[in-house]
Amino acid sequence: MEFSLLGAAAAGLAGMYVVLRWEAGGGNAAESTRSLWDLLLTAAIVGLVVGRVASMLGGGTNPLTHPGDILIVRGGVDTRTAAAAALLTAVVVARRNLMPRLDAAAPAALAGLAGWQAGCLARGACLGTPTGLPWGMPQPGSAIGRHPVELYAALLLVVGVVALMAWKRRRPPPGTITGVALGWAGAVRLVTEPLRLGIGGGPEWWYGAGIALGCAVAAWGFLRRRTEPDGPAQP
Amino acid sequence: MTLRRRWRILLAALAIGAAACSSASVPIEGIPPLEATTPAAIRALLAESQQPVVLNVWASWCTPCRSEAPLLRDAAAQAAGKVRFVGIDVRDQQDGARRFIAEFGLDGFEHYFDETGAVPADLGGVGVPLTFFFAPGGELIAAHRGVIDERTLALQIDELLRIEG
Numbered sequence: 001m002e003f004s005l006l007g008a009a010a011a012g013l014a015g016m017y018v019v020l021r022w023e024a025g026g027g028n029a030a031e032s033t034r035s036l037w038d039l040l041l042t043a044a045i046v047g048l049v050v051g052r053v054a055s056m057l058g059g060g061t062n063p064l065t066h067p068g069d070i071l072i073v074r075g076g077v078d079t080r081t082a083a084a085a086a087l088l089t090a091v092v093v094a095r096r097n098l099m100p101r102l103d104a105a106a107p108a109a110l111a112g113l114a115g116w117q118a119g120c121l122a123r124g125a126c127l128g129t130p131t132g133l134p135w136g137m138p139q140p141g142s143a144i145g146r147h148p149v150e151l152y153a154a155l156l157l158v159v160g161v162v163a164l165m166a167w168k169r170r171r172p173p174p175g176t177i178t179g180v181a182l183g184w185a186g187a188v189r190l191v192t193e194p195l196r197l198g199i200g201g202g203p204e205w206w207y208g209a210g211i212a213l214g215c216a217v218a219a220w221g222f223l224r225r226r227t228e229p230d231g232p233a234q235p
Numbered sequence: 236m237t238l239r240r241r242w243r244i245l246l247a248a249l250a251i252g253a254a255a256c257s258s259a260s261v262p263i264e265g266i267p268p269l270e271a272t273t274p275a276a277i278r279a280l281l282a283e284s285q286q287p288v289v290l291n292v293w294a295s296w297c298t299p300c301r302s303e304a305p306l307l308r309d310a311a312a313q314a315a316g317k318v319r320f321v322g323i324d325v326r327d328q329q330d331g332a333r334r335f336i337a338e339f340g341l342d343g344f345e346h347y348f349d350e351t352g353a354v355p356a357d358l359g360g361v362g363v364p365l366t367f368f369f370a371p372g373g374e375l376i377a378a379h380r381g382v383i384d385e386r387t388l389a390l391q392i393d394e395l396l397r398i399e400g
Binding site for chain 1: 260298299301302303304305306309310313338339340376377381382383384385386387388389390393394397
């Protein structure tokens with residue numbers, strides 16, 4: 001991985017760590033911090049590798065005959081498969097106490113995403129479509145102001161993190177924090193996507209699917225609460 | 236069936252699937268030998284171009300070049316008629332170069348053979364891969380060293396098209 005990407009990855013990890021530490025003994029049980037960190041880290045690494053392999057296959061490169069290519073993350077990571085793989089990994093790792101653990105990890109996961117997006121400053125990849133707005137940022141050597149779209153996304157994700165942390169202290173039904181976090185991540189991506197520049201068609205439908213899944217999980221949590229009057233278990 | 240055995244079967248199926256998914260995009264027989272070039276010839280090509288040019292320096296032995304090749308292929312297809320894509324294959328062998336072009340379906344843009352690597356050196360670049368962005372007439376707008384990612388490539392092409400407009 002190139003140094004600029006390592007910088008973005010470090011920002012993502014820092015975001016996760018800060019929120020986990022912040023919530024220790026508050027929104028989460030203090031002794032759960034280590035296991036939640038392991039869960040998030042495992043999900044992030046699996047997601048990154050699976051997304052990279054999917055990108056290689058999509059581009060026509062066989063990962064079996066060119067395993068070294070997997071490390072060249074800048075060459076592309078398929079967002080859809082990476083997100084699905086990370087989510088599936090989190091579900092498998094947290095399966096023994098699924099919803100409470102996912103709820104405990106969800107704000108930190110959003111913070112990790114926010115850190116990764118803000119890491120565009122290290123990667124030199126913050127800018128999107130042109131804009132005449134006063135905060136538009138030009139490329140070095142260019143006079144064209146552009147939306148700092150990755151920073152918009154990071155800011156919106158941070159808003160989600162703060163809201164979820166506050167809501168979590170009110171002990172909502174299990175699953176609802178996870179559902180809302182998932183839906184929020186999908187929504188942030190969907191609303192910022194028109195401001196991004198890319199090659200080929202964007203996978204907007206996938207972000208819509210993420211929002212729908214998040215809504216379904218949150219609704220399931222609320223409905224389940226009606227039939228189980230006990231409060232959520234601590235992770 | 237034990238859980239471990241199920242995982243092994245799943246991994247084997249994924250490996251077979253991966254191998255099946257990746258194949259040469261175009262037949263190598265359809266790829267002619269690359270035309271040799273010089274720094275002066277490339278300078279002339281850039282100066283005469285009516286369109287902005289994305290010039291990518293690559294080699295078949297270069298692992299990072301493999302990583303960005305699909306992206307460049309897709310970008311060339313998307314910007315066809317608006318941006319000219321030129322590939323410079325450096326310090327390579329003709330057979331390897333043709334295999335690389337066939338494998339990634341890079342026959343959609345023009346490629347030149349630079350046996351000594353004199354062209355990127357003349358343009359001020361070191362190593363591979365390199366991607367240069369030129370305005371019509373040959374003015375260098377930007378240079379990217381190393382693997383180029385989707386956002387950077389899309390951004391630089393957008394800048395080129397706006398300069399042209």
